Amino acid sequence: MSSDDAVLQLSGLSHRYHDGRESLRSISLTIPARQRVGLIGANGAGKTTLLLAITGVIPTAPGMVRVAGLDPSKPAERKRLPSEVGLIFQSSDDQLFCMSVADDVAFGPMNLGLSPDEVRQRVQEAIAQTGLTGLEERPPFALSGGQKRRAALAGVLAMRPRLLLLDEPTMFLDPRGRRELSATLAQWHGTLMIASHDLDFVLASCDRVVLLDAGEVVTDGLPATVMADAALMEAHGLEVPAKLMR
Numbered sequence: 001m002s003s004d005d006a007v008l009q010l011s012g013l014s015h016r017y018h019d020g021r022e023s024l025r026s027i028s029l030t031i032p033a034r035q036r037v038g039l040i041g042a043n044g045a046g047k048t049t050l051l052l053a054i055t056g057v058i059p060t061a062p063g064m065v066r067v068a069g070l071d072p073s074k075p076a077e078r079k080r081l082p083s084e085v086g087l088i089f090q091s092s093d094d095q096l097f098c099m100s101v102a103d104d105v106a107f108g109p110m111n112l113g114l115s116p117d118e119v120r121q122r123v124q125e126a127i128a129q130t131g132l133t134g135l136e137e138r139p140p141f142a143l144s145g146g147q148k149r150r151a152a153l154a155g156v157l158a159m160r161p162r163l164l165l166l167d168e169p170t171m172f173l174d175p176r177g178r179r180e181l182s183a184t185l186a187q188w189h190g191t192l193m194i195a196s197h198d199l200d201f202v203l204a205s206c207d208r209v210v211l212l213d214a215g216e217v218v219t220d221g222l223p224a225t226v227m228a229d230a231a232l233m234e235a236h237g238l239e240v241p242a243k244l245m246r
C-alpha cells in the first residue's frame with residue numbers, strides 16, 4: 001500500500017499531559033481506506049488520548065498526524081477536519097445539544113455552509129442509516145441510551161467523513177442496542193477505528209487490532225490472532241474473548 005492511499009498516518013506520535021506524564025509514546029500507524037481497526041488496551045493505555053490526538057483536540061509533539069492528508073496541528077487544516085473525521089464520544093450526552101434529533105444531525109452540515117436542500121438530504125440519509133426514522137422531532141434527552149448513541153452517530157455520518165472514530169461505542173448499551181449499532185456500522189463502508197474494552201464487539205466489527213499499553217503499540221495484527229494469545233492478553237491486563245477461548 002502506498003502512503004497516499006492511507007486515510008490515517010501517524011508517525012512517531014507522542015503526547016504528555018500537563019502533569020508531564022507521557023500518555024502516547026512514539027506511535028506509528030498507517031491505516032488504509034475502509035480498514036476497520038480495533039484499539040484495545042487496559043484502563044489508561046492511551047486509547048482515548050490517541051483518538052483525541054487524531055482529531056487535533058490535543059496537541060502532540062513530537063510526531064506527525066495526517067488525516068486524509070490534513071495536518072491537525074495547522075489551524076487552517078484542522079478547520080477542514082470535521083468533514084474528514086468524526087469522533088463519537090464515550091457519552092452521547094456530550095454530543096447532543098439541540099432541541100430535536102433532526103436539528104442535531106443538521107448542525108454539522110449547516111456549519112459546512114451547504115445549501116438547505118443538501119443539508120436536508122444528508123440529514124434524511126443519516127437518520128435512515130442509523131435506523132432513527134420517525135424520531136426526527138424527538139428531543140435528544142427523550143431518547144434511550146442506544147438511540148442517543150445512534151443519534152450522535154447520525155450527526156457524524158451526515159458530515160460524510162472518511163474516518164470514523166468511536167470511543168467505547170457499546171458502553172451502556174443493552175444487547176439489542178449493541179446489535180443495532182453493530183448493524184449500522186456494518187452498513188457503513190468508510191474507515192473505522194473503535195477503541196473498546198468490549199473485545200467481542202471488536203472481534204465482530206474489525207479486521208485489524210492494535211493493542212496499546214502505557215501509550216505504546218504493543219502489537220498490531222488480525223483480531224482473531226492477537227486476541228487469542230492468552231499470554232499476550234494477560235500480560236497487558238486483558239482477557240481472551242469468550243469466542244476465542246480454546
Ligand SMILES: Nc1ncnc2c1ncn2[C@@H]1O[C@H](COP(=O)(O)OP(=O)(O)OP(=O)(O)O)[C@@H](O)[C@H]1O
Binds near residue numbers: 017049050
Ligand atoms: N486530562 C488528563 N490529564 C492528565 N492525565 C490524563 C488526562 N487524561 C488522561 N490522562 C492519563 O493519560 C493516560 C492515558 O489515558 P486514556 O484516557 O487515554 O486511556 P484509555 O486507554 O482511554 O483508558 P480507559 O480504558 O480507562 O478509558 C492515563 O495514564 C491517564 O491517567
